[in-house]
Amino acid sequence: MRRLLAAGFLVALIPAGIAAPEDEEPAVAQTPLVDAAVTTRESLRATAEWLARGVDSWFGDRPFEEGGAVRNGRFDLRLLLRERKSPDLGARFNASFRLPNIERLGAQLFIGRDNPREVVTDQPNALSREQHLQRRDRRDDAFFAGLGVQGTGGFDFRVGLRGGPKPYAQVRYQHAWRFGPADTLDFRETVFLTRDDRFGSTTVLSYDHDFSPTLVGRWLNAATITQRSKRFEWSSNLGLYRFFGDQRLLSTEAIFRGREGGGVNIEEYGLRLSWEQPLHDVWLLGEISVGHFRERELATDPRRGLWALGLNLKIRF
Known part of the structure; x- marks a missing residue:
């Protein structure tokens, strides 16, 4: 899997305009690493379907083949x-089921790990x-699962249940x-309601403007407050997205985050530039992101700048 990760990221750096000779197939289609990705994808789907069959059988005797997916x-x-942090390699997955x-x-x-x-x-x-190219604390990652019901009127x-289980x-x-x-x-x-936070709420507001069929601007904002903390945590993203077809996307984003009452109005702000493109078919994608941020957690701390690089391999199944 580590070899697959490395090769996928290298392919993601190849300019989209460089094509293979007409008498040759693209090299990515011939690599054993793509075969490993195919195997991984098949294993993920098989495991997800096995789990889905087992859980669904608890609620009745209708076969999974009758509409299950x-x-x-x-x-x-x-x-x-x-910058100034150790490298962070992590994985997450999400899936929902019929x-x-x-x-x-x-x-x-729905199930996942996040x-x-x-x-x-x-x-x-x-x-x-x-x-935001922030290092994830692996202790915070956990499996979760649950049931969702689509209501009316939005x-x-x-x-x-999430890790614990909680x-x-x-x-x-x-x-x-x-x-x-x-x-x-x-x-x-x-x-939302949890044992740790008790009642809480998250408000999300997003404004999108289509400059053209291939160029979109977005201003995305979110604020969360809980009964336990009673202070807003907020984040904002002002982005410009250029689509080049075939799932190729160039993103430029200005990012801000902060917390009410923390002594610092904006704890971190910065710029992030990302490129995403398929590496094989429509289900294997690579993304590379580079960002420069300025952060300060306490009012007494000097604001310092740092660089960050993110490499992401995405498998859809």
Whole structure:
């Protein structure tokens, strides 16, 4: 798997405009490392389906083949290099399922391994620690699983277990407004309950503007408060995204984060530049990100600058 990671990242650095000769197939299609990725993907899907069959059988005797399926399966292997920090290699995955017996109850199963706080507080992926090129504490990563019910009027509900195991519950409301053909405002409010935080809520507001069919601007904001802390934690992302077709994406983002009452209005801000492209077919992708940030945790600390590099291999299954 480590060889697969290294080769995937090297391929991600190859300019998209360099093509193989017409009488040769692309080299990536012939490498044994791509074969290893295929094997990994098949193993992930087989394991997910095995788990889904077992869980669904608890709720009835309808065969899994009658409508059962793995949905939105994703496995990420990421290497993070941040100045003055040790290298961080980590993995995460997420998947949801269509399960015939559970769907008769109006519910869907979801499982994964990720930062449990980000899962419970319903943080947007674009504002996660990984996307900010921040080192993840492996002790904070945990498995989680649960059931979700899609309600009406923009509401949905989730109950689940995260590492510990610790129970949690979520109620989420979403709504979008269109302002002409190029502007969209998305609002999301999630109220959650955990043993550690008790009641809490996360508010997410996103404004998108389409400059052209291939160029999009986005301003994404999120704020979280809990009954225990009673202080807002907030983050903001102002980005410009250029699509080149075939799942190739260039992103430029200004990133900010802070906490109310911490003595520092903005704990960290910086710029992040990312390139993503397929490495094989449509399910194996590579992403490289570079960022420069200025951080200060305490008002008495001097603000210091640092560089960060993120390399990510994504397998969809």
